[in-house]
Amino acid sequence: MAFLELRDIKTHFPVKKGLMIQRVTDTVKAVDGITLDIAQGEILGLVGESGCGKSTLSRTIMQLIPATSGSVLLEEQDLSALAPSEVRKRRLDFQMIFQDPYASLNPRMTVYSTLAEAVSQRHPGLKGAAMEKKITNLMETVGLDQRFMKKYPHEFSGGQRQRIAIARALAPEPKLIIADEPVSALDVSIQSQILNLLLELRKDLGLTMIFISHDLSVVRYIADNIAVMHKGTIVEYGEAEEVFNHAKHEYTKKLLQAIPRIQQSV
Numbered sequence: 001m002a003f004l005e006l007r008d009i010k011t012h013f014p015v016k017k018g019l020m021i022q023r024v025t026d027t028v029k030a031v032d033g034i035t036l037d038i039a040q041g042e043i044l045g046l047v048g049e050s051g052c053g054k055s056t057l058s059r060t061i062m063q064l065i066p067a068t069s070g071s072v073l074l075e076e077q078d079l080s081a082l083a084p085s086e087v088r089k090r091r092l093d094f095q096m097i098f099q100d101p102y103a104s105l106n107p108r109m110t111v112y113s114t115l116a117e118a119v120s121q122r123h124p125g126l127k128g129a130a131m132e133k134k135i136t137n138l139m140e141t142v143g144l145d146q147r148f149m150k151k152y153p154h155e156f157s158g159g160q161r162q163r164i165a166i167a168r169a170l171a172p173e174p175k176l177i178i179a180d181e182p183v184s185a186l187d188v189s190i191q192s193q194i195l196n197l198l199l200e201l202r203k204d205l206g207l208t209m210i211f212i213s214h215d216l217s218v219v220r221y222i223a224d225n226i227a228v229m230h231k232g233t234i235v236e237y238g239e240a241e242e243v244f245n246h247a248k249h250e251y252t253k254k255l256l257q258a259i260p261r262i263q264q265s266v
């Protein structure tokens, strides 16, 4: 049994034209028939160029946008068939990490209040020493000094901010993390620190991850399996090293050629 099963997922967007009377003139097939199994504890690397549908697929998995057709099964439960209130509860099991931690963190909230809000989603009413203990643990897990608890996002470096965003994602005790280009905005030296942190979290917490990137060398470093996405479909799928060293599809070969030599050591 796979932990997460994607069954022929299609997410199409209607394109509307007209000022007074809007007519659907076309459809963007952002995700167009994706079937994939992801095992418990696996890191799946999802790679492809801008606009190929990576973020749309992740939002569809999280039930943030409805699939046009197909289904998402998490531990054999069909999420597409759940009532909205059930989806909200189940969504705690999925958390996301984004490319730009500065944009995704509230600038007016301290690390403490950001993390307390996220912890409360799973543990409503938790306060005082018990809450503080949870937050201290979270900060330790992502390698942040607990003395920074009362600081604001602008007081941190980019890498530290991404650690706060990761702690916030971990706070509701998720089973699956979807990381959408989590290191693309960071310096190369910081990138590997964050990648190593994600690898540690998988080992220590048994997390399953979907790691999205346009950069095959980053995905190769972290992923067990790689799915190469092109125009809404998966054109190549396999074990990370296999895809990297013996790409079969022309599009994957093109992505490989696009990797700058200097980055191949990441």
Ligand SMILES: Nc1ncnc2c1ncn2[C@@H]1O[C@H](COP(=O)(O)OP(=O)(O)OP(=O)(O)O)[C@@H](O)[C@H]1O
Pocket (backbone or CB within 6 Å): 013, 014, 028, 029, 030, 048, 049, 050, 051, 052, 053, 054, 055, 056, 057, 214
């Ligand atoms: N809400 C929407 N309405 C209409 N079209 C959309 C919507 N969201 C995404 N699209 C289109 O769907 C396609 C896939 O977009 P998506 O953001 O999923 O790509 P991506 O692979 O994540 O790209 P990037 O690497 O730039 O983040 C694009 O053509 C985009 O313009």
Ligand SMILES: [Mg+2]
Pocket (backbone or CB within 6 Å): 054, 055, 056, 180
């Ligand atoms: Mg995207």
